[in-house]
Amino acid sequence: MDTTFPRLLLQHAAQRPAAAAMREKDYGIWQTLTWSGLARLTEQLACGLHQAGLRRGEHLVVMGANRPRLYATLLAAQSLGAVPVPLYQDAAAAECVFPINNAEVRFAFAEDQEQVDKLLEVRPQCPQLQAIWFDEPRGLRHYAEPGLASIDTLIESGRAFAADHPGFFPEAIEQAAPDDVAAMFFTSGTTGHPKGVVHSHRTLLDRARAGAAFDRLTEREEVLAYLPPAWIGQNIFSYAQWLACGYVVNCPESAGTVMIDLKEIGPTYYFAPPRVFEALLTTVMIRMEDAGALKRGLFHACMRLARRVGPALMDRQPVRTLDRLAWRLGDLLVYGPLRNNLGFSRVRVAYTAGEAIGPDLFTFYRSIGINLKQLYGSTETAVFVCLQPDDQARADTVGVPIDGVEIRVADNGEILVRSPGLLKGYYKNPQATADVLSADGWYHTSDAGFIDGNGHLKIIDRVKDVGRLSGGPNDGAMFAPKYVENKLKFFPHIKEVVAYGDGRDRVCVMVNIDFDAVGNWAERRNLPYAGYTDLAQKPEVYELVRDCVEKVNADLAADEKLAGSQVSRFLILHKELDADDGELTRTNKVRRGFIAGKYQPLVGALYDGRHEQFIETQVKFEDGRSGSVSATLKIVDTRIFPPVRAAA
Known part of the structure; x- marks a missing residue:
């Protein structure tokens, strides 16, 4: 993968300048940002950050929900050879102290007043934090903190610099190499301080492209970016694969409007942890329990048929003609309207990961025609290790190793992984790196499991647990x-x-x-x-x-x-x-x-x-x-x- 994220941005902007790159819902209206518009915004931000003093190899903290200007800031930092460090927007202020100090962060991007307040609160403990730029000005008009400014001032500064130095931005991008550090993700470990997982452009893009090839993703996909950007899964689905494939990323108006926005966008490629799928099904079942007797009876009758026939249809297995016709009638009456109500009418591929998913829950979605599958990976592996083929989706496994991945089971049952997507290391923590990466390139996942007779990986638990x-x-x-x-x-x-x-x-x-x-x-x-x-x-x-x-x-x-x-x-x-x-x-x-x-x-x-x-x-x-x-x-x-x- 001899390229970088900013080079891919310029490539899309040159080949498809008027095509939609991102959409953001603002005041109930979807606003579109084209690839050429995104490249322009990224250039202005990069030049502004350069003017402010951000240098190659430095870290830039980014805190907020998915927003076009947040994504442009990530790209701008990478264009300068700096390293974006996304932090969880729902983290308490005290949780930000260690990452900011560990990465020696001088500059931060904050989406809104909530994130600004956190950064200002920890500033006494992070004296090197000198500049904070915010995107949403609401509530910040009367703030007079030193180094606090709107991102608009950064853009204006960058616009003037770019006009005077038209070759700066493309030249800066050309200086970056695929093996340079592209991003750092702090794990939310269950014990002790979080660890900064360092990834290069090559590792992230290699896994993004391997996953895209596995599921035949193209520039025609639509994705809803609603999970925290600090989580590497969101970063892979809505950033790395977005730039690798060139599809459209849609940003919801707020956390409270995600379900409405999901229905309006109708994504073709969707990811959610099991708890989201559980919550959706719980909502459906609650509504059905409150429905009239006729409607409730029809729903349950159709679902009995769906559970018996639907998974086999999804797996392209032989199904009796009568059952196939009955399922199609159920699709017209129940399954189709239900998919539409959930916002899944156009979903071609849906994934879940992070925790085990219940067999009944898994069967429900596949039985109504949603291609829900499981994957296996971690922050350290750039997510994609195992994926489930369309006709081999099972609730008790996490799929087969995809292109470039080797899996070995140690004597103690631990899963070992060798892949082009492995981390470069843990930041400033060589001992932790040595603990998980062997000299011959095997990553110790700490997960216990085995490969079943069909070549699928099955996870039992954490080895230490x-x-x-x-x-x-x-x-x-x-x-x-x-x-x-x-x-x-x-x-x-x-x-x-x-x-x-x-x-x-x-x-x-x-x-x-x-x-x-x-x-x-x-x-x-x-x-x-x-x-x-x-x-x-x-x-x-x-x-x-x-x-x-x-x-x-x-x-x-x-x-x-x-x-x-x-x-x-x-x-x-x-x-x-x-x-x-x-x-x-x-x-x-x-x-x-x-x-x-x-x-x-x-x-x-x-x-x-x-x-x-x-x-x-x-x-x-x-x-x-x-x-x-x-x-x-x-x-x-x-x-x-x-x-x-x-x-x-």
């Missing part, structure tokens, strides 16, 4: 917490789970209910409640969750290796786990060790045999205030099933 029970009737039995957690999260009424058992005599879990799904369930049963804490402790809700837990136990009993991981006891937490409270990472992964420490009285009560425990927890509210939530939580025992022995 796979443990053993100690004592009791299941002494020595394997315990895979993430596997247990995911099986419970497959139920629509359960949003989050934290499982414990390693080194203990049994498995116990703490549960977060899905407030919307359980709230709707309670309302249909005339069960009154006053907020999450009250609803979570209702005896009826405990019975609902107990039923889910015991279904998982029955399923685990049939698994020879994990029958000992059945859940003995559970409680429902009095608050939702939250990244702002340190309980989740910014990519919504459970910080199991942190939670064990924070809720030590609850963990102790689960294993001491108590049936209730008082807990008071400090929380942060959205407006920045702190408070506390307290409750006496019930602890419930569940049924354990004898292991099902395989027939001789």
